[in-house]
Amino acid sequence: MKIPFLDLISEYKNIKTEIDNAIHKVLDSGHYILGPDVKALEEEIAAYTEVKYAIGVASGTDALQLSLMALDLPKDAEIIVPSFTFIATVEVIILLGFKPVFVDVIEKTGNLNPALIEAAINEKTKAIIPVHLYGQCADMDKIKEIAKHYKLAIIEDSAQALGSRYKERSSCSSGDLACLSFYPTKNLGAFGEAGMILTNNEELAKKLYIIRAHGSAKKYQHTIIGVNSRLDTIQAAILRVKLKYLEEWNTLRREKAEVYNQLFKKAKTPVHLPYIAEGNEHIFHQYTLRVDKRDELQSYLQENSIPTGVHYPLPLHLQPVFENLGYHIGDFPISETLSNEVISLPMYPKIPLEHQKIIVNTINEFYKK
Numbered sequence: 001m002k003i004p005f006l007d008l009i010s011e012y013k014n015i016k017t018e019i020d021n022a023i024h025k026v027l028d029s030g031h032y033i034l035g036p037d038v039k040a041l042e043e044e045i046a047a048y049t050e051v052k053y054a055i056g057v058a059s060g061t062d063a064l065q066l067s068l069m070a071l072d073l074p075k076d077a078e079i080i081v082p083s084f085t086f087i088a089t090v091e092v093i094i095l096l097g098f099k100p101v102f103v104d105v106i107e108k109t110g111n112l113n114p115a116l117i118e119a120a121i122n123e124k125t126k127a128i129i130p131v132h133l134y135g136q137c138a139d140m141d142k143i144k145e146i147a148k149h150y151k152l153a154i155i156e157d158s159a160q161a162l163g164s165r166y167k168e169r170s171s172c173s174s175g176d177l178a179c180l181s182f183y184p185t186k187n188l189g190a191f192g193e194a195g196m197i198l199t200n201n202e203e204l205a206k207k208l209y210i211i212r213a214h215g216s217a218k219k220y221q222h223t224i225i226g227v228n229s230r231l232d233t234i235q236a237a238i239l240r241v242k243l244k245y246l247e248e249w250n251t252l253r254r255e256k257a258e259v260y261n262q263l264f265k266k267a268k269t270p271v272h273l274p275y276i277a278e279g280n281e282h283i284f285h286q287y288t289l290r291v292d293k294r295d296e297l298q299s300y301l302q303e304n305s306i307p308t309g310v311h312y313p314l315p316l317h318l319q320p321v322f323e324n325l326g327y328h329i330g331d332f333p334i335s336e337t338l339s340n341e342v343i344s345l346p347m348y349p350k351i352p353l354e355h356q357k358i359i360v361n362t363i364n365e366f367y368k369k
C-alpha cells in the first residue's frame, strides 16, 4: 500500500468543479494580476483572522520581506528570530541588510522562548519575528509584553498557522504585522506561490499596497522603493474556493492528530507526542513527534514505504550560510536537540485511519526491535 505524506491531488479532485469554474472565470475575465478576486480574498482573510487590512503578495517569503521593508528600520537594525525555523524567516533579514539575532526555543513546542528574549536585546534591536511552528502560536502574551517594554515591532510568521487560535485571538492578530504563506502544502494552499500580510495598522497597510507594486500608488509615479510582489488572480480565485473549507479541514487535522495520540498512548510507544501549550488551538500543519534514534526510525519507515519529514534537521545558527554570524555548536541547545529528535508523520485532513494504524504499528515495531 502506498502511504502518501499528504494528498494534494485528492484534495483538488474533491472540489474540482468549483476550482475549475473559478479558474475559468479568471481566464475569461482577462484580469490576471491583482483585480477583484485578490481584493475579495484580502477582505475574506482579513475577516477570518479578525484583522483590518490584508495585502496579497507573491509568497510567504515576500510577505516577510515586505513587512520588514514597511517598518523603515535603521540600517544597523537587529531582529530577533528563533534559531529553529524555516530559513525564509531569516533570509529576508539578511537580504535587507539587517542582522538576525537568534534566540532558542521551548523544548515542548519548538516555539520562541520568551524567557530568553531580553538577554538578546540591545539598543539596535528593533523587531521580533516569532514563528508559529507546526500550527500553534508562540507565547504571544509574553512576547508582546517584552516588545512593548522595549518598543519593538512584532512580525508574526504565521505561515504554518492560518486558522489557529491563541487565547481566543487569531494567530495573525497579536503583532504589528503577520505573514501568511499559501505554498501548496500549507493548510490553505494555492496551486503555485502566494502569500499575504495582515495588519491593523492603516499606515503600514497603505505603504504595503504601494511596496508590492514597485513603490507606486499611481501608475509610473514612484514614491518609495518597492518590489514586484503582486498576487496572481488565478491563485486568489483558487484560495477563495478553498478558504470556505479551511475550518472543516483544520478540524479534521485536529481529529486525526488525536487519533495518532490515542494509538500511540494505547501502544505505550516511547515517543513524545505533540505538546499543546496552554490557550492554544493547534491546527496541525505538521504532526511532529520527538523521538530517540530519529534518523534510524526515519530510515526504517522509509524502508517500509512510509514517508516522513524533518522540520528542521539543522538549526539556523549552524547553517553554513550563516557561518559569518559567529554562532557555534552549543549556543542554542534546545534547537540543536530538536533538530536531532523531531519527525513529522503523514498528516492531511482526510488521512485514512488505516494508514495511521500502519504508521503507528511500524513505529512500534521499530522500538520493539
Ligand SMILES: *Cc1c(COP(=O)(O)O)cnc(C)c1O
Pocket: 059, 060, 061, 062, 085, 086, 088, 089, 131, 157, 159, 160, 180, 181, 182, 183, 194, 195
Ligand atoms: C512556508 C514558510 C515560509 C515561506 O513561505 P513561502 O510561501 O514558501 O515563501 C516562511 N516561514 C515559515 C515558517 C514557513 O513554514
